[in-house]
Amino acid sequence: MERKKAFKEFMTRKGLKSTQQREIILDEFLRSSSHLSTEDLYLRLRKRHPGIGYATVYRTLKLFAESGIAEERHFGDGQTRYESVSGQEHHDHLICTACGAILEFENPEIERLQDKVAKEHGFRIKSHRLDLYGLCGKCQ
Amino acid sequence: MERKKAFKEFMTRKGLKSTQQREIILDEFLRSSSHLSTEDLYLRLRKRHPGIGYATVYRTLKLFAESGIAEERHFGDGQTRYESVSGQEHHDHLICTACGAILEFENPEIERLQDKVAKEHGFRIKSHRLDLYGLCGKCQ
DNA sequence: TGGTAAATTGATTTTCGATTTCAGAAAGGG
DNA sequence: CCCTTTCTGAAATCGAAAATCAATTTACCA
Numbered sequence: 234m235e236r237k238k239a240f241k242e243f244m245t246r247k248g249l250k251s252t253q254q255r256e257i258i259l260d261e262f263l264r265s266s267s268h269l270s271t272e273d274l275y276l277r278l279r280k281r282h283p284g285i286g287y288a289t290v291y292r293t294l295k296l297f298a299e300s301g302i303a304e305e306r307h308f309g310d311g312q313t314r315y316e317s318v319s320g321q322e323h324h325d326h327l328i329c330t331a332c333g334a335i336l337e338f339e340n341p342e343i344e345r346l347q348d349k350v351a352k353e354h355g356f357r358i359k360s361h362r363l364d365l366y367g368l369c370g371k372c373q
Numbered sequence: 374m375e376r377k378k379a380f381k382e383f384m385t386r387k388g389l390k391s392t393q394q395r396e397i398i399l400d401e402f403l404r405s406s407s408h409l410s411t412e413d414l415y416l417r418l419r420k421r422h423p424g425i426g427y428a429t430v431y432r433t434l435k436l437f438a439e440s441g442i443a444e445e446r447h448f449g450d451g452q453t454r455y456e457s458v459s460g461q462e463h464h465d466h467l468i469c470t471a472c473g474a475i476l477e478f479e480n481p482e483i484e485r486l487q488d489k490v491a492k493e494h495g496f497r498i499k500s501h502r503l504d505l506y507g508l509c510g511k512c513q
Numbered sequence: 514t515g516g517t518a519a520a521t522t523g524a525t526t527t528t529c530g531a532t533t534t535c536a537g538a539a540a541g542g543g
Numbered sequence: 544c545c546c547t548t549t550c551t552g553a554a555a556t557c558g559a560a561a562a563t564c565a566a567t568t569t570a571c572c573a
Contacts, residue, residue: 250540250549272530286552291531307447311530311560327496338490346483347505354476355510356467363503365487370495390520390569411559426523431560451531451559 236263236302236317243300254285258293262303263317268335270312308335308364325363331372376403376442376459383440394425398433402443403457408475410452448475448504465503471512 240259244251261278262269269277275290294315297303306314308328323344327336343363351358380399384391401418402409409417415430434455437443446454448468463484467476483503491498 248549252539252550254551270530284552288532288553289551292550313531327491327494329496330499336494336496338494340486340490343483343486343490346480346486347503350478350480350483351467351505351507354467354478356469356476356505356507357513358505358507359470360507361503361505363487363501365491365496365498365501367491367496367498367500373497388520392521392569394522424523428524428561429522432521453560 234263236319240297240300240302243302244296249296254289255293255296257282257285258290259297262294262297262315267316267337268306268314270314272312274315309366325365327365327367327369329369329372330366331368334369336369374403376457380437380440380442383442384436389436394429395433395436397422397425398430399437402434402437402455407456407477408446408454410454412452414455449506465505467505467507467509469509469512470506471508474509476509 237259241251244255258274258278262274265274265277271287271291271294274294275285275287278285278290294303297315297317298305302318303315304318306316306326308314308326309330310333322339324337324339325343327338328334329336347361348358377399381391383389384395398414398418402414405414405417411427411431411434414434415425415427418425418430434443437455437457438445442458443455444458446456446466448454448466449470462479464477464479465483467478468474469476487501488498
């Protein structure tokens with residue numbers, strides 16, 4: 234799996250150590266659905282690995298984000314969520330405010346317009362966030 | 374000022390009371406620049422009205438948001454900011470990650486594309502957020 | 514206009530997620 | 544295998560948001 238390799242490379246480059254916990258957390262993270270909070274992942278892990286503490290999960294997710302294999306997300310609820318990132322393709326989110334469902338979408342045309350807007354204002358964009366909030370088909 | 378009227382109407386409709394503090398907070402809020410945090414507004418008010426407590430500012434800003442004359446905003450720093458809303462025109466934000474400057478922009482075409490995306494996924498959009506993060510002209 | 518019920522206020526406390534601390538444990542280079 | 548550095552887990556701390564509560568203020572109406 235290329236994300237595991239990318240993470241390992243990052244760790245080496247930074248002089249950080251490979252530990253059993255980090256291996257386990259990475260595996261569980263990659264296996265799980267996206268948009269998990271630290272709490273979510275911690276609870277999942279606890280089933281098979283009760284020894285792993287919350288702080289370690291928290292720090293390891295931060296590392297994932299730093300290494301580029303994950304991204305932090307903030308949707309309205311006060312929780313930080315992590316999403317695994319594969320390659321370069323960017324996507325945005327549709328969030329159902331009733332059931333909490335999160336859908337991903339891509340729209341290159343919107344991206345292009347964003348760049349145009351930024352240019353018009355003299356900005357150099359490093360990242361962006363586009364979240365659409367509403368009701369999904371089921372919840373309407 | 375129409376926003377004051379709109380707020381008064383909201384208060385009446387909800388059976389809430391008009392108080393001296395709420396008047397003062399509303400005046401200061403409308404007079405101030407946008408994107409203020411609760412803390413910001415509280416500190417401003419304290420100069421002339423030391424008696425007004427933080428909790429009252431906090432609750433009153435919530436009321437503004439509920440009434441529709443203000444909107445809550447969350448940009449990367451862990452603070453809730455409030456922006457006064459006039460009429461219907463919507464806008465999005467460019468945020469400089471170096472100096473914290475916040476620029477507003479409007480782009481109807483992006484809005485249109487968002488609606489299209491939502492429709493394609495069976496969503497009914499209630500709100501959205503588009504934040505572009507990067508470096509402003511000065512900070513590059 | 515005075516009485517009263519309901520809402521509001523300000524200080525404080527509580528909550529909650531995020532982050533830090535620290536002593537003991539593990540990694541990994543020599 | 545040793546030694547230095549990094550890591551771990553439990554617990555403490557932090558900061559903003561939210562809730563609490565007794566005292567106060569408001570709105571309404573007799």
